[in-house]
Amino acid sequence: MSDFIPVNEPLLDGNEKKYLLECIETGWISSEGPFIKEFEQKFAARMGRKHGIAVCNGTAAIDASIEALEIGPGDEVIMPTFTIISCISQIVRNGGIPVLVDSDPLTWNMDVTQIEAKITSRTKAIMVVHIFGLPVDMDPVLDIAVRHGLKVIEDAAEMHGQTYTGKPCGSFGDISTFSFYPNKHITTGEGGMILTDDDELAETCRSLRNLCFQPHKRFVHERLGWNMRMTNMQAALGLAQLERLDEFVGRKRRMGSLYSELLKDIPGLQLPLAKTNYGENIYWVYGLVLDESTDLDGESAMKMLGEKGIGSRPFFYPMHQQPVFQKEGRFQNEEYPVAERLYRQGFYIPSGMATGEEQVYRVVESVKEIMSRVGV
Numbered sequence: 001m002s003d004f005i006p007v008n009e010p011l012l013d014g015n016e017k018k019y020l021l022e023c024i025e026t027g028w029i030s031s032e033g034p035f036i037k038e039f040e041q042k043f044a045a046r047m048g049r050k051h052g053i054a055v056c057n058g059t060a061a062i063d064a065s066i067e068a069l070e071i072g073p074g075d076e077v078i079m080p081t082f083t084i085i086s087c088i089s090q091i092v093r094n095g096g097i098p099v100l101v102d103s104d105p106l107t108w109n110m111d112v113t114q115i116e117a118k119i120t121s122r123t124k125a126i127m128v129v130h131i132f133g134l135p136v137d138m139d140p141v142l143d144i145a146v147r148h149g150l151k152v153i154e155d156a157a158e159m160h161g162q163t164y165t166g167k168p169c170g171s172f173g174d175i176s177t178f179s180f181y182p183n184k185h186i187t188t189g190e191g192g193m194i195l196t197d198d199d200e201l202a203e204t205c206r207s208l209r210n211l212c213f214q215p216h217k218r219f220v221h222e223r224l225g226w227n228m229r230m231t232n233m234q235a236a237l238g239l240a241q242l243e244r245l246d247e248f249v250g251r252k253r254r255m256g257s258l259y260s261e262l263l264k265d266i267p268g269l270q271l272p273l274a275k276t277n278y279g280e281n282i283y284w285v286y287g288l289v290l291d292e293s294t295d296l297d298g299e300s301a302m303k304m305l306g307e308k309g310i311g312s313r314p315f316f317y318p319m320h321q322q323p324v325f326q327k328e329g330r331f332q333n334e335e336y337p338v339a340e341r342l343y344r345q346g347f348y349i350p351s352g353m354a355t356g357e358e359q360v361y362r363v364v365e366s367v368k369e370i371m372s373r374v375g376v
């Protein structure tokens with residue numbers, strides 16, 4: 001077997017080393033270091049927001065947002081079932097009720113036409129999650145939110161540098177969140193960011209991130225928070241990566257277009273949409289969905305790719321099917337057929353920032369071989 005092609009590899013060949021070295025040489029390695037504020041300010045400015053609050057990962061950013069919005073017992077939050085567990089955990093821990101909607105079969109994002117029918121007197125917020133590289137259709141969501149007085153939480157973890165009708169993703173929520181995990185468009189190793197224009201929410205998130213220490217009575221607490229602080233070393237990486245965001249988005253778009261060009265004529269295979277009328281795909285990951293008319297599902301395809309030295313990952317397992325919630329009797333008899341099919345038939349192929357053209361060609365050859373052997 002020739003070299004294994006990993007599903008993701010980050011690109012760290014800009015100023016990362018230089019800024020990291022500066023942390024070590026100056027001794028500023030904790031969250032007190034100067035790169036944190038600089039990263040927060042520059043990242044927030046890039047996304048057109050007033051406040052940026054850097055945290056230790058994208059999940060923590062969501063947890064703090066839910067807590068800051070005071071989503072509590074009985075409060076309903078409308079959100080996609082096709083997403084990562086990070087989106088739902090703190091809602092459930094706080095006693096809130098996640099109310100799910102299915103996915104659009106073409107964009108794989110939440111089907112925004114299903115939102116309004118799910119609103120009740122207990123609905124408090126809509127959580128949008130931009131999936132895999134295409135933005136959620138925000139205008140209808142924002143319109144519903146305004147008409148019903150709902151908060152919008154925007155999980156933009158997969159959307160650094162993406163826009164919706166020309167406006168940055170991450171600029172739409174009352175609170176918006178990002179992750180900087182190594183498979184995101186920019187990475188800090190582990191890391192996340194909360195963005196908001198609301199001074200009070202920003203202050204609350206800063207406090208929640210830092211154990212709700214009080215400025216004047218440090219060890220006296222009015223509220224429970226977490227230690228979610230980002231280190232100066234993470235922010236050093238973030239600054240170096242942010243300098244290259246446009247280049248990174250360009251790389252991903254070229255990679256996605258190349259995959260689509262090479263895979264477009266294969267029967268039985270659904271590819272990501274290149275664009276919608278509100279956004280052009282930035283291919284956080286390059287996903288494939290096998291038609292149910294093929295005798296292949298995502299799991300078997302991933303196994304065959306693995307045997308050919310190609311890394312891959314499954315799609316999200318829908319929230320309503322999660323054992324942790326089934327055990328509690330949540331989401332009983334709820335069905336979301338599109339999300340269920342996406343999980344069963346979908347997977348993604350190597351599409352990291354450092355995935356090169358030769359690797360794309362090799363992956364495509366393997367996908368073609370596999371598809372030539374299945375019935376359609």
Ligand SMILES: *Cc1c(COP(=O)(O)O)cnc(C)c1O
Binds near residue numbers: 057158180
């Ligand atoms: C990656 C991701 C997260 C979680 O971020 P972590 O930094 O891994 O905690 C949350 N939401 C979405 C949509 C993601 O893709």
